[in-house]
Amino acid sequence: MTWTIAGTQLDSRFFLGTAGYPSPRILEQSIQASGAQVVTVGLKRQMAHGEPSPGSDGQKPGGQAFFQLIRQSGARLLPNTAGCHTAAEAIALARMAREVFDTHWLKLEVIGDHYTLQPDPFELVNAAHTLVKEGFEVFPYCTDDLVTCQRLLDAGCRILMPWGAPIGSGQGLINQYALRTLRDRITDVPLIIDAGIGSPMDAAQAMEMGFDGVLLNSAVSHAHNPPLMAEAFKLAIEAGRKAFEAGIMAEQDMAIATTPVTGRPFVL
Numbered sequence: 001m002t003w004t005i006a007g008t009q010l011d012s013r014f015f016l017g018t019a020g021y022p023s024p025r026i027l028e029q030s031i032q033a034s035g036a037q038v039v040t041v042g043l044k045r046q047m048a049h050g051e052p053s054p055g056s057d058g059q060k061p062g063g064q065a066f067f068q069l070i071r072q073s074g075a076r077l078l079p080n081t082a083g084c085h086t087a088a089e090a091i092a093l094a095r096m097a098r099e100v101f102d103t104h105w106l107k108l109e110v111i112g113d114h115y116t117l118q119p120d121p122f123e124l125v126n127a128a129h130t131l132v133k134e135g136f137e138v139f140p141y142c143t144d145d146l147v148t149c150q151r152l153l154d155a156g157c158r159i160l161m162p163w164g165a166p167i168g169s170g171q172g173l174i175n176q177y178a179l180r181t182l183r184d185r186i187t188d189v190p191l192i193i194d195a196g197i198g199s200p201m202d203a204a205q206a207m208e209m210g211f212d213g214v215l216l217n218s219a220v221s222h223a224h225n226p227p228l229m230a231e232a233f234k235l236a237i238e239a240g241r242k243a244f245e246a247g248i249m250a251e252q253d254m255a256i257a258t259t260p261v262t263g264r265p266f267v268l
Helices: 024-034 043-049 063-072 087-101 121-133 146-154 176-185 200-208 226-246
Strands: 003-005 008-010 014-017 038-042 076-080 105-108 137-142 192-194 213-216
Touching (some): 038 043, 043 087, 087 105, 137 146, 146 176, 200 213, 200 226
Parallel strands (some): 014 038, 038 076, 076 105, 105 137, 192 213
8 A cells, every 4th residue: 555755655664774785686686575665875885885896796885886776776765864973964965965866855864872873862953954944855863752853843854763772783662662652642744663673573563553664774684685584574564554554452451252152051
């Protein structure tokens, strides 16, 4: 079933990252297996990798060959400002990404702590204010803090991307109370769980909670078989969304017979 984000209709609710794959071929296969229609690309990271040699499947993708591979996949590009630590740095990179990729979509990352890679809420909101005014469609990577998310909405963001856990940790949804509160309090914009997802079970759980999509990278790129794992996540996200739409039964503190027994037992 199609849905709409930033004025664009999509069939898939799976957003896939493109870093850390063993080879360009495996990345390409993983994108295809995932069914993802939006993939993230880190301009800062890919420029650092440089250009791989033609036909060198063993090299990690980078440079213009990498960008061409992404374009050929048919997926929409979502450039990100990974590696930025100030609003000024993120804004400068965002402007560069718009020129390179010819898109106003941007995953905004402004990291405040080197150990947890937790976003800096103050620099993030400041950057969002400026970029929204400049016509960017800002997808802010943030924590599950409700007030920070509200300030990002005040800045003009129409999408929020709260983390499930620290980037690359694979811990899943570590604060389900905070995430449920976000979903209950923020009902009129898409919420995409971004970061910390470790297994398809985590992705299905996020979708069952009513989130609109899932963005992940490491759980696929670090798998023994990335394309197969990408397919597993695709199925889990689809199943979780269908379960949410179908209506999941409420938990009970006691056993309840599925077939009610009435009247006196029949005795021979």
